[in-house]
Amino acid sequence: MSSMKKQRGATLLVALIMLLILTIAGLSAMENVNMQSKMARNSQFSIHAYQVALSEVNAQFQTLRTAVLGNDFSTLFDVYTNESAVFPSGMNPNNFNQAVSMDFISLGAAPARYNLVAAETGNKYSSFNYELRSVATIASTGTTSNQTQGLSFVGPGQ
Numbered sequence: 191m192s193s194m195k196k197q198r199g200a201t202l203l204v205a206l207i208m209l210l211i212l213t214i215a216g217l218s219a220m221e222n223v224n225m226q227s228k229m230a231r232n233s234q235f236s237i238h239a240y241q242v243a244l245s246e247v248n249a250q251f252q253t254l255r256t257a258v259l260g261n262d263f264s265t266l267f268d269v270y271t272n273e274s275a276v277f278p279s280g281m282n283p284n285n286f287n288q289a290v291s292m293d294f295i296s297l298g299a300a301p302a303r304y305n306l307v308a309a310e311t312g313n314k315y316s317s318f319n320y321e322l323r324s325v326a327t328i329a330s331t332g333t334t335s336n337q338t339q340g341l342s343f344v345g346p347g348q
Contacts, residue, residue: 235328239286239335243326246290247339250322258343266343270294270318287327292341295319300344318343 257265269292300315320341327334 232331232333235331235333236335239326239328239333240337242286242288243324243335243337246288246324246326247322247337250290250292250324251339251341254322254341263343263345266318266320266345269320270297285329287329289325291323293321293323295321295340315344315346318345 254265257263272294296319298317298319300317320343322339322341324337325334326337
């Protein structure tokens with residue numbers, strides 16, 4: 191009987207140590223899950239910012255393409271003259287700050303198939319090279335995506 195009295199407290203002590211180990215493991219698992227959910231959320235924000243910026247580049251490109259196909263080169267020549275332009279954004283989803291700009295990069299020789307002389311000016315055709323840039327930022331998080339598209343239009347030389 192005396193050996194029973196000595197071991198009564200040992201079971202309680204072992205049970206408390208096991209409970210402490212399980213509590214620490216549970217807290218560690220909760221912290222891990224919390225970190226993974228933050229990483230997933232940040233990844234979603236980043237993808238969303240990328241999609242908004244790229245959509246705006248594509249929309250501005252299509253607008254310029256439509257203008258050029260309609261023989262309206264005014265925007266391109268304005269950017270060529272001023273070396274840059276800021277465009278109004280065609281779309282502004284909630285919580286996004288967006289800026290769209292176009293910069294003139296260089297004036298070069300046109301590809302070989304454009305080596306004819308332009309009837310309007312008597313000059314050879316030239317290649318006008320531009321950069322169309324869109325920056326989308328999620329206001330609440332600061333997540334930013336920069337998208338740049340190079341453009342080259344062939345037109346009468348200057």
